[in-house]
Amino acid sequence: MKRNTWQREAVRAALDTAEGFVSAQGLHATLHATGSPIGLATVYRALADLAAEGAADSLQSPEGESLYRACTNDHHHHLICRNCGLTVEIEADAVEIWAKNVAAEHGFSQAAHVVDVFGLCATCAPVAPSPGRFARGASRP
């Protein structure tokens, strides 16, 4: 049976207040900064649970770090500024259908997909195009 602990609530609350995607380490630091004595491993576990039960959305930064965000419970994707981390939720029914079809056409089942768009937001576009946190890994367009 799944039990309710203040730790899990703390992580859920911290996720809700967080702006954009955050890492487990980042969330743990934030929680500590607000006085919470929660353990790092617990943050990892709570985030994994939240993602597994659909309460959190997760993706991997191009550097390989797992990032989490409170999920609105409906499937969507993200448009992420690689300089400042600004994240916009986007829906794309056409992509959903395409992904489902392309998997089926090749005999694949249990298909999931990774669809994320990285770019420079309107605010960051003018400034120096320094290779920020999200600078590596994406397929070249």
Add this chain to the structure above:
Amino acid sequence: MKRNTWQREAVRAALDTAEGFVSAQGLHATLHATGSPIGLATVYRALADLAAEGAADSLQSPEGESLYRACTNDHHHHLICRNCGLTVEIEADAVEIWAKNVAAEHGFSQAAHVVDVFGLCATCAPVAPSPGRFARGASRP
């Protein structure tokens, strides 16, 4: 000045012969198995260079490992069996257009995108019920 070494050629050749995406560690193991004394760090560096100059395509497995593949120089995406690693190149003009549009609509520039579909291939579907390796990372479909 960039120099030509047999190590870089070995990595390039190994990438060309590799089936589907391979990790740096995997390529290094393969090279060793064929008698090459190339160092692990060198494989990492060569792969990073190849990816940077567009000769290799890279993506991250749901487990966070960086995978590489010889790039055919034209933009495409991949349908990957999460059990055996079978990879199918897929093209999706609709997705390309969508990605470009959604970025523009939100004022994003220099947009790149990550679009990959993971699933179980026809061969692996009957024998792999465990969702283990994909429990984390990708957006839920």
Add this chain to the structure above:
DNA sequence: AATGGTTTTGACAATCATTATCAATAAGCG
């Protein structure tokens, strides 16, 4: 409220991919 079986926590060690070091090597050039 007290009990007790079970789950969860958390400090710490362990793992594992990747990167940094840095002396030794070798590519390219004249």
Add this chain to the structure above:
DNA sequence: CGCTTATTGATAATGATTGTCAAAACCATT
């Protein structure tokens, strides 16, 4: 052939994530 300098590679270091396991917390039940 020698020189300059990029490159290599053994190894240490890093850093995120996971495993361990005794102690603490949860919660149904008494």
